[in-house]
Amino acid sequence: MSERRAPAIYNIAAHGGFADALAQGLIDRFAKDVFGLARGLVILPNNRARRALQEAFVRLSEAGLLLPQMAVIGDLELDESIGVALDGGELALDIPAAVDPMDRLLTLAGLIERDRAIRGDAILAKDALRLAREFARTLDQLTVEEISLAELRKTEPESLDLSRHWQDSYRFFLTIAEKWQQHLDQLGRIDEASRRNQLFNQISQNWRASPPDHFIVGAGITTSAPAIARFLETISFLPAGMVVLPDLDMIMPDDEWDLLGPFKADPDSGAKKRAQETHPQYHMKLLLDRMSIARAEVMRWPRTGESGAAAKRSKALSNAFAIPNLTARWQSLETNERSLAGVRTLEARNSAEEAQGIALLAREALEEPQRRVAIVTPDRALAARISAHLERWKITVDDTAGQLLSKEPEGVFFLALLAALADDFPPAELLALLKHPLVEAGEGRLAWLEQVRRLDLLLRGPRPAPGLDGIDILLRDPNYRTETLRKAVQPWWSDVRKRFEPIAALPSGKYIWAELLSAIRELANDLTQGKIWAGPAGRELAALLSDLESRSELGPSTIKSPELPGYFETWFATISVRPAYGGHPRIALYGLLEARLQQADLVICCGLNEGSWPQAITPDPWLAPMIRTSLGLPAQERQIGLSAHDLVGAMGAKNVILSRAHRDSSGPAIASRFLLRLKAMCGDNLKEHPVAASWTRAIDHPDESTPVDRPAPVPSRAQRQIRMSVTQVDRLIADPYAFYANKIMGFASLDMIDADPSAAWRGTIIHDILDKWAKDDNYDPSGLKKRAEDFLNDRSSHPLMRSLWAPRLMQGLRWIAESVEANRKAGRVPAASEISGKAEIAGVKLSGIADRIDLMPDGSLAIVDYKTGGPPSNRAVKEGFNLQLGLLGAIAELGGFDDLAGQATGFEYWSLAKKSGSDQFGFVQSPTKGRADNIIAADAMVDHATACFNDAVDQYIAGNTPMTAKLHPEYARYADYDQLMRLEEWYGRTALDEGGHE
Numbered sequence: 001m002s003e004r005r006a007p008a009i010y011n012i013a014a015h016g017g018f019a020d021a022l023a024q025g026l027i028d029r030f031a032k033d034v035f036g037l038a039r040g041l042v043i044l045p046n047n048r049a050r051r052a053l054q055e056a057f058v059r060l061s062e063a064g065l066l067l068p069q070m071a072v073i074g075d076l077e078l079d080e081s082i083g084v085a086l087d088g089g090e091l092a093l094d095i096p097a098a099v100d101p102m103d104r105l106l107t108l109a110g111l112i113e114r115d116r117a118i119r120g121d122a123i124l125a126k127d128a129l130r131l132a133r134e135f136a137r138t139l140d141q142l143t144v145e146e147i148s149l150a151e152l153r154k155t156e157p158e159s160l161d162l163s164r165h166w167q168d169s170y171r172f173f174l175t176i177a178e179k180w181q182q183h184l185d186q187l188g189r190i191d192e193a194s195r196r197n198q199l200f201n202q203i204s205q206n207w208r209a210s211p212p213d214h215f216i217v218g219a220g221i222t223t224s225a226p227a228i229a230r231f232l233e234t235i236s237f238l239p240a241g242m243v244v245l246p247d248l249d250m251i252m253p254d255d256e257w258d259l260l261g262p263f264k265a266d267p268d269s270g271a272k273k274r275a276q277e278t279h280p281q282y283h284m285k286l287l288l289d290r291m292s293i294a295r296a297e298v299m300r301w302p303r304t305g306e307s308g309a310a311a312k313r314s315k316a317l318s319n320a321f322a323i324p325n326l327t328a329r330w331q332s333l334e335t336n337e338r339s340l341a342g343v344r345t346l347e348a349r350n351s352a353e354e355a356q357g358i359a360l361l362a363r364e365a366l367e368e369p370q371r372r373v374a375i376v377t378p379d380r381a382l383a384a385r386i387s388a389h390l391e392r393w394k395i396t397v398d399d400t401a402g403q404l405l406s407k408e409p410e411g412v413f414f415l416a417l418l419a420a421l422a423d424d425f426p427p428a429e430l431l432a433l434l435k436h437p438l439v440e441a442g443e444g445r446l447a448w449l450e451q452v453r454r455l456d457l458l459l460r461g462p463r464p465a466p467g468l469d470g471i472d473i474l475l476r477d478p479n480y481r482t483e484t485l486r487k488a489v490q491p492w493w494s495d496v497r498k499r500f501e502p503i504a505a506l507p508s509g510k511y512i513w514a515e516l517l518s519a520i521r522e523l524a525n526d527l528t529q530g531k532i533w534a535g536p537a538g539r540e541l542a543a544l545l546s547d548l549e550s551r552s553e554l555g556p557s558t559i560k561s562p563e564l565p566g567y568f569e570t571w572f573a574t575i576s577v578r579p580a581y582g583g584h585p586r587i588a589l590y591g592l593l594e595a596r597l598q599q600a601d602l603v604i605c606c607g608l609n610e611g612s613w614p615q616a617i618t619p620d621p622w623l624a625p626m627i628r629t630s631l632g633l634p635a636q637e638r639q640i641g642l643s644a645h646d647l648v649g650a651m652g653a654k655n656v657i658l659s660r661a662h663r664d665s666s667g668p669a670i671a672s673r674f675l676l677r678l679k680a681m682c683g684d685n686l687k688e689h690p691v692a693a694s695w696t697r698a699i700d701h702p703d704e705s706t707p708v709d710r711p712a713p714v715p716s717r718a719q720r721q722i723r724m725s726v727t728q729v730d731r732l733i734a735d736p737y738a739f740y741a742n743k744i745m746g747f748a749s750l751d752m753i754d755a756d757p758s759a760a761w762r763g764t765i766i767h768d769i770l771d772k773w774a775k776d777d778n779y780d781p782s783g784l785k786k787r788a789e790d791f792l793n794d795r796s797s798h799p800l801m802r803s804l805w806a807p808r809l810m811q812g813l814r815w816i817a818e819s820v821e822a823n824r825k826a827g828r829v830p831a832a833s834e835i836s837g838k839a840e841i842a843g844v845k846l847s848g849i850a851d852r853i854d855l856m857p858d859g860s861l862a863i864v865d866y867k868t869g870g871p872p873s874n875r876a877v878k879e880g881f882n883l884q885l886g887l888l889g890a891i892a893e894l895g896g897f898d899d900l901a902g903q904a905t906g907f908e909y910w911s912l913a914k915k916s917g918s919d920q921f922g923f924v925q926s927p928t929k930g931r932a933d934n935i936i937a938a939d940a941m942v943d944h945a946t947a948c949f950n951d952a953v954d955q956y957i958a959g960n961t962p963m964t965a966k967l968h969p970e971y972a973r974y975a976d977y978d979q980l981m982r983l984e985e986w987y988g989r990t991a992l993d994e995g996g997h998e
Contacts, residue, residue: 007236008238008299010299014246018246019049021304022244023056024056038066039068040217041071043235045073045221045596046593052597052598074196086199095198101192102547108132109556111183113558116128138623139193145226145632145633149174152177157171157624196227201231212240216242218235219244222645236293246649248298254295256323260276260281260282261274280641316339317648319338320677320681321648327680338682338683340656344689345658347661347662348660350661355382357692358659359392361692372586373588373600373603374599374653376650377590377613378591380399380402383591398578398579398588400578401576401589405540408537410538413524423466424466425471431456434452434496461755468497475493479768502519503519514549517552595650605657606659608671609672617639619636710965710966724844724845726888727884729884734971735967736961738977742976763868769791775833781821792809809912812922814922815922827856828862835898835900837849837892842946842957843957846887850864851865856905860902861900862905862906863906865885866912867909868912880951883949888904
């Protein structure tokens, strides 16, 4: 065969439909012979492109075809290897094998970890793994750009005026690189990037020396790596070779094309102009330069016309993405040169609304037969939302970019297991694990959840003592929760505990890595009956654990339990789970890489915000930007240009919708620079979608809203016949609905899981300490201090209590001890502590617990109520919204307290809070003392409370008065039932009654 003197290099514009155009062109050229196509080889960038071309051949073939052989050059970013057609036979045997990627990552992490330890700067295992991944990426970039370590060593960071940090990072990189190279030499292996370079170089040499006797097409490849460029150059000059580029801008003027760069250094000053690496055509120009082919030599692929609306759009896009100093020419463009016919925008208020709108537009497009829809976004959270909205119409969409393993149920379960182990089984993490849908899935699931619910009730409130033993302590404590609950949980918890004991028994200081991985795997398998390993995500997780176990000697040299979740999250961050094919045949959901070379009738580009499209630039933690520039490495900003090229390629479809949200999960969002460019150039020519926004807001919005009335249930007479305690009377008067929900309906409010110590919890602790001090120490002042210190020094007590509340607690208790002692000397003697009493008042059985009752010198009684915070105001007592002390006095006068009766003349709140205007903790406040217009006489206190109680009973217990919500909101301070009463839907919207209340 004779050598070709001119390159056979073609371009398919974005509007040409790459896969269909390529397939049709190959059919036209080679399918005249039955075996014409089958003899050829088509080389594509990745597996997604190969699948797209196969589908295009199927669509265009009428009577069936023998397809050409297809190979991929592989993509390190997609973890794809070179196809067998290029990496096989005797050629591959001459090149050393590549080191396994996981072996490389673990070894690099170990090198980094040990080097930092030698320097006295220990590093967490997850950070070592992250740095190893970044190191590998930087090393691959050096290899791909054919920059050796020797060239890197010639760099003098001091001459570049770098900060000390970057100089240290540079030297650290060299140290690790040299150790890694030594390791490779010992193994007799090379890096994957190095092997790819050698393989493509060898193929190029062989094909130049002995050209194949069949056609070879390099199609859709835009990688500008030197070895790939030489490989494509070789193909373009083969007698039967062709290179087909995607989306090369053939319209851009030559002078503008030359301004993209790259530029040569000035021979005198050595200065070099900065290339326009953020331009969507820069990497295409770099590829052509490295192929030594001029843009003028690139030909148009047959059947891809340069007329029509789509072609005009290509001209407008070329103008829109002009380099910054040429954008001034937008002002002189004709209207048709700034027109994006067929392109519409959609701007939603938030991401949820954007996803809803996109789903509606995709659903509408399916009404037209054979119409295909492609949804393109780099935002996987937005992609998941769109998929969920499409399920409204039973449309299942394959997200070809996949979801991170950490977002899949199997990954969530595994991380929940590690989180429980990491912090010694804290309540929230343990319950999250036990409630996970994969745990005990099957026939026994309901019984399992019922027991988990009981454990949930047991663990409500502040965190117990750490570990599994902490739960055992709660189950043995006779004063904790109810005996019924504890007995119901005990047998089940004993069985569950046994399942966790093997992993809990491992020494948390320094794990044996293989032993730990085995224990985690066994526990995960046991809790899920093996279901965690099923499905795509389960198989990915199983493969990861298997690989780590088989390489346990390369694992972290030291890792403690708190590091485990973060370490595996770092692994999961690079594992995408792609579902098996089987979704809707006419809707596809792509990431940016997966969308390349795909085509559809309607393309929806969504998530067009800064940080999403283009994605935020991640700086190289190893080499400073100036070092990268001096070496000729790609700037990190080149990713912006690639994202722009992806957008231009997607906008080649007949109909395009560009969407964004004004707010995302983190707050207000900034529109993508690409969208802003299009708007700036097109102005009013870029139209919003006429109905998408209104559809989005209307689909879940009712035609008319029904206002919610203030809840005022009317329970039956039988339901009202209940017992109550003195502490519930105040709720009945101020917020009858809350009383109804609690006492009549039986809805008890629950503490939060792992809650901070609340006022009620602190009050319970204080009451318990004071009660034991009274009954066991007979109010000995020194005994109270010792009991408080014993509680604070107990490791099972809440750390917040020990650290923050201890000073004020000790001061307050010291004040109580001193006050009680002073009262005893004055003849006022404590007669009872935490004493229960009951009596029938107004036909209602009323009960109460008095914190303390003192016997006064004259034989009367003083009712004392301890408060950890501020006591109720005298006004609240006088207006009848705090009757506790008066009703306890009434019970005492009726003989409701065993062996203790008499007239109640003293009513006091003993508060441990800081008194206003004083630095001391602890004071006494009485509703019978103070300003004359705001107090109740001591001898009238019981009568006042009884009268108010009788009135409440007449209305709500014996009467038929509705249980109105928040009747007196100024005294209904607790929000336990606000959600149940739907407070936000009516509060502030109802009319005021005659008393001035809503």
